[in-house]
Amino acid sequence: MADFLSAPTLVKLVTASRTQSLTGVGDFRPNLGEAWLVWGAQATSGGFSFTDGVNSINSSPDSGSATLITNSTYIHHSGSGVAVISAGLISEAQWIVSALVNGGADFRPPLGEAWIVTACNGGDFRLASAQGVAADSVPYRGLFNEKWDAPPNIPPSLDQNAMWPGLLLTNAVYLRNAAAAGTYGFVSAYKIPTTV
Amino acid sequence: MAIKSSFLFRPALGVNVIDQNISSGKVTFQPNLGELWMLGTVSVEGTPSTTTIGLTDGTNFFQFYNLTQTAQSSHNLIGLLPLFFDNGLYLSLGPGKVRATMFRLM
Numbered sequence A: 001m002a003d004f005l006s007a008p009t010l011v012k013l014v015t016a017s018r019t020q021s022l023t024g025v026g027d028f029r030p031n032l033g034e035a036w037l038v039w040g041a042q043a044t045s046g047g048f049s050f051t052d053g054v055n056s057i058n059s060s061p062d063s064g065s066a067t068l069i070t071n072s073t074y075i076h077h078s079g080s081g082v083a084v085i086s087a088g089l090i091s092e093a094q095w096i097v098s099a100l101v102n103g104g105a106d107f108r109p110p111l112g113e114a115w116i117v118t119a120c121n122g123g124d125f126r127l128a129s130a131q132g133v134a135a136d137s138v139p140y141r142g143l144f145n146e147k148w149d150a151p152p153n154i155p156p157s158l159d160q161n162a163m164w165p166g167l168l169l170t171n172a173v174y175l176r177n178a179a180a181a182g183t184y185g186f187v188s189a190y191k192i193p194t195t196v
Numbered sequence B: 001m002a003i004k005s006s007f008l009f010r011p012a013l014g015v016n017v018i019d020q021n022i023s024s025g026k027v028t029f030q031p032n033l034g035e036l037w038m039l040g041t042v043s044v045e046g047t048p049s050t051t052t053i054g055l056t057d058g059t060n061f062f063q064f065y066n067l068t069q070t071a072q073s074s075h076n077l078i079g080l081l082p083l084f085f086d087n088g089l090y091l092s093l094g095p096g097k098v099r100a101t102m103f104r105l106m
Helices: none
Strands: A014-023 A026-028 A035-043 A048-051 A067-070 A074-077 A082-090 A096-101 A114-122 A125-129 A174-177 A185-192 B014-022 B027-029 B037-045 B052-056 B061-066 B075-079 B090-094 B096-104
Touching (some): A067 A074, A067 A114, A067 A185, B014 B090, B027 B096
Antiparallel strands (some): A014 A082, A026 A074, A035 A082, A048 A074, A096 A185, A125 A174, B027 B090, B052 B090
């Protein structure tokens, strides 16, 4: 029987929890070198976005999402009401990949790495490979995908372009933001240890 | 019995990719004897009603998904479907543009 205890686990990597409430405009932003996994966020009047301080995506880390944020890509609350955000500190930030991806750019593991997407939102993310870019874009969900009907058959709190966790990306099969340059999308992922 | 750890986060023993355009029939990935794999990502673009994703024992095909089950029937994408397969019952999918990633657990 395999010794599962020998493996690093995400649970072990989460070393502290943090809950913050904001009234009005404010950031939920990790310190330099930190990565936080957001468990949930709710606001009385909405107004969440992911931002790198310059570009932002109007989306929502609503309750139930699992979004990784760093000092460079973090959550901004612009609503006038009260927001509550809870997160876990991941000290081993080398396991984390989090980026705002410009239109035309790729979210692609280097050779030898494998990443599992925890969340993405905004942009026009599609699978890409040596065959090119997938004909259809997201919205898709990580687990059982169905193309959206109109209106989208999604939980009302989930943005249309949001994706549930789970895609396994490699250097050969990865995500491309097929939107025009200037249309950013957010992706977070964790690296899985692998012998390849 | 306490669950002490999650297998999902143990080191993968390997990662495999299928990235092929299958004009007809299906592409399969059959692990070696003793290996256990788990599907990570699968995307198939193809003709509705003929493109399927499933497992096979070499004779029978056990369908898990087909494109007619999607609303727009042209593209299908599944992430981290907890679908395990081994040498005896292994991955089979297509036809169409197939992109799939998987990792080896044992």
